Amino acid sequence: RKQLAMGGQQSCCCAADKDSEKLVPVSALGSGAGTTDEAYSQAAQAADQEPSAFHGAPTAASEAPAAAAPPAEAKDRSPVAEPPAPAKEEVKKAEPAAEPKAATSPPLQGFIKGNEFIVRIERSLETNIGLNLDALDEESAFVDGILPGSIEAWNQAHPSDPRLQQYDRILGVNGLRGHTDTLLREMRQNAVWDLVVHRPIEVKISVDCAKNPTLGLDLKYSPNGGSLLISTVSEGAIREWNQSSSSSCKVGKHDRVIEVNGVRGTARQLLDTATNVTTLDLVILHFA
Numbered sequence: 295r296k297q298l299a300m301g302g303q304q305s306c307c308c309a310a311d312k313d314s315e316k317l318v319p320v321s322a323l324g325s326g327a328g329t330t331d332e333a334y335s336q337a338a339q340a341a342d343q344e345p346s347a348f349h350g351a352p353t354a355a356s357e358a359p360a361a362a363a364p365p366a367e368a369k370d371r372s373p374v375a376e377p378p379a380p381a382k383e384e385v386k387k388a389e390p391a392a393e394p395k396a397a398t399s400p401p402l403q404g405f406i407k408g409n410e411f412i413v414r415i416e417r418s419l420e421t422n423i424g425l426n427l428d429a430l431d432e433e434s435a436f437v438d439g440i441l442p443g444s445i446e447a448w449n450q451a452h453p454s455d456p457r458l459q460q461y462d463r464i465l466g467v468n469g470l471r472g473h474t475d476t477l478l479r480e481m482r483q484n485a486v487w488d489l490v491v492h493r494p495i496e497v498k499i500s501v502d503c504a505k506n507p508t509l510g511l512d513l514k515y516s517p518n519g520g521s522l523l524i525s526t527v528s529e530g531a532i533r534e535w536n537q538s539s540s541s542s543c544k545v546g547k548h549d550r551v552i553e554v555n556g557v558r559g560t561a562r563q564l565l566d567t568a569t570n571v572t573t574l575d576l577v578i579l580h581f582a
Contacts, residue, residue, distance in 0.1 A: 409494070409582055410465065413456040415487045417444035427464075429474040430514050430523045431548055434492070435464040435481075438519050458491060461552070461579055466490035494550075494579035497543050499535055501574040506531035509574075513551070515561035521550040521579070522561055543580045553577035 417423060424443020428436040437460055440446055449457040458464075465471060467480040468488050481487060501509065510530020514523040527533050527546055536544040552558060554567040555575050568574060 410490055410492050411456050413458060413489050413491055415445065415448050415458065415489065417448065417485050417487070419485050425458075427478070428516055428519045428521070428523075429478065430516060430519075432474050433465075433472075434548075435474055435477050436521070436523075436550070437462045437464065438521070456491075458489065459493075461494055461550075463492040463494070463548070463581055464489055465492050492581050494581045495543065496552075497541070497545065497549075497578045497580045499532070499545070499576045499578060501531045501535075501576065503572050503574060506534070511551075515565075517560065517562050519561050520559065521552045522564055524549045524551070524578075543582060545578055545580060548581050550579040551576055552579055 422441075422443040424441040424445050425437065426439040426441065428438045430436070437458060440449075440458070440460055445458055449459075464477060466489065467477045468484060468486075470476055470480050471490070508530040510528045510533050511522075511524055512526040512528065514525055515521070524545065524547060527536070532545050536546075551564060553576065554564045555571060555573075557563060557567045558577075559567075
């Protein structure tokens with residue numbers, strides 16, 4: 295681990311860790327065929343639909359007995375035999391219609407807690423997924439970028455549904471949570487993903503490097519990724535901002551720096567932009 299100066303002589307410093315053993319490169323969903331761009335929850339399991347129609351038992355009409363004709367007046371006035379009563383037709387109770395097999399509906403989609411929501415994605419295993427993932431925090435898969443492929447096509451075909459987008463954090467896949475390796479394995483092996491997604495909000499912070507010699511951020515990054523992952527916040531400018539700001543957003547673990555002084559780019563570019571400056575204007579993704 296080495297200290298990287300952010301701000302030159304009036305430096306705003308932070309610790310940056312580029313550990314090749316820990317960092318999962320962007321495009322972490324590579325398939326065995328060399329594709330470099332190859333989801334929640336039990337609460338989102340499929341719900342059964344009601345049968346589409348109710349089949350009532352048909353009513354069988356009974357035949358009304360025919361009116362007896364008045365007896366003809368015979369000359370000998372012999373009694374006229376009454377006609378036999380019509381046979382009572384047995385009304386058969388209709389067998390209830392077979393209940394249609396309950397159909398399985400897609401998982402419930404929408405917000406479940408705070409900025410977490412559920413989204414279903416179906417893809418072709420033969421098509422590039424078009425997804426760059428960053429697995430630095432070991433508890434989630436961070437969407438670093440969406441490229442042409444199955445995800446982009448799915449989003450375009452379902453504009454009114456919850457969708458996956460850049461900077462989302464995938465917390466669960468098909469009911470599984472835990473280590474990022476578990477999530478990535480589930481995504482590789484399945485064409486249908488039920489994802490728990492955490493969407494961040496952007497926080498803007500301006501730091502005067504003359505007054506704040508250190509940011510107090512412990513950072514991790516993947517050189518080709520587009521963000522700097524905050525591991526811890528210690529004594530420094532960011533902790534002071536957390537304490538003094540009236541905002542409910544407090545920068546902390548799992549948040550990410552995505553812009554420095556108006557520049558967005560690779561992690562390396564972000565760090566370079568923060569060198570030899572007197573002011574740092576930061577845009578940070580905050581996962582509330």
